[in-house]
């Protein structure tokens with residue numbers, strides 16, 4: 001049976017760091033509150049106004065191409081998960097396609113907030129499993145600083161900018177994406193959303209004055225759903241694949257809050273050293289968190305490692321994936 005395996009990873013992070021100390025000067029908060037409630041110490045910010053999500057996604061794709069020796073002309077499709085596209089259309093995936101010279105590829109953006117990479121991975125894997133495509137690039141990229149209200153202490157401490165990309169190729173040896181589980185629930189749309197700018201509330205002076213172009217989150221309520229959604233999804237996918245905590249090499253969780261990640265790991269019966277964590281350094285980069293973890297841990301990954309990916313985000317959207325890693329990372 002043909003599986004879709006990740007065969008290369010690339011990433012991009014802006015240089016500029018926004019630390020908790022910086023935020024203490026901007027809103028009524030403290031380093032101690034942020035660290036204990038979220039696990040975040042700093043995040044990366046792409047300050048340059050001329051550089052948007054496509055820039056970071058392109059840099060991530062270029063780093064993947066450079067590391068893997070991939071010829072961009074061989075890429076069949078680019079799926080880009082984001083809630084901060086450069087513009088509504090053309091899709092940011094098209095801008096990346098042009099920038100990297102993927103002259104045979106088609107591509108599209110996928111909007112599923114923090115579950116975006118997981119959903120894009122599953123979609124890309126289907127293109128490989130069906131035999132239609134040989135090389136699919138899946139990217140998670142978000143410039144969250146452009147939809148974050150830096151006067152709102154309940155959200156501005158959470159988010160950062162970043163991008164990461166993976167290459168999917170067919171594998172006949174049992175490695176790759178073995179199972180995935182995806183869910184959404186639009187009934188909770190008001191708890192985590194950005195209501196301005198779309199066809200419901202097109203941009204006007206009023207929408208700007210009412211701050212409708214910023215992300216809005218009812219954090220306490222979202223927290224409750226996120227703990228349950230992410231832990232349930234991870235536990236379900238383990239159960240239906242007969243996996244115990246001992247079988248899992250790493251949990252690769254969406255990085256929204258350390259306490260949500262801890263609850264998921266507990267439910268899976270795994271200890272902290274089996275959890276990929278970079279929330280401390282990057283905060284919540286929305287669609288980029290999971291592939292950024294893969295990029296950070298790539299050198300430690302070994303062929304055959306069992307990974308459980310899990311995410312929860314606006315929509316609500318959530319899910320999990322069971323991946324058997326396909327190659328030994330270079331030390």
Ligand code: ACO
Pocket residue numbers: 028029030033034037038113114115153154155157192218219220221222223226256257260284286312313314
């Ligand atoms: N500094 C100091 N105090 C703060 C801050 C801050 N930055 N932010 C909120 N507070 C205060 C609140 O006003 C509140 O005060 P009160 O009790 O006097 O009313 C108190 O701290 C507690 O607030 P809570 O909202 O209950 O804090 P909580 O422990 O829930 O942490 C957080 C907030 C971090 C946002 C948490 O709820 C969370 O992580 N939620 C889930 C986030 C998530 O998973 N989102 C999904 C993915 S994101 C996406 O899809 C784009």
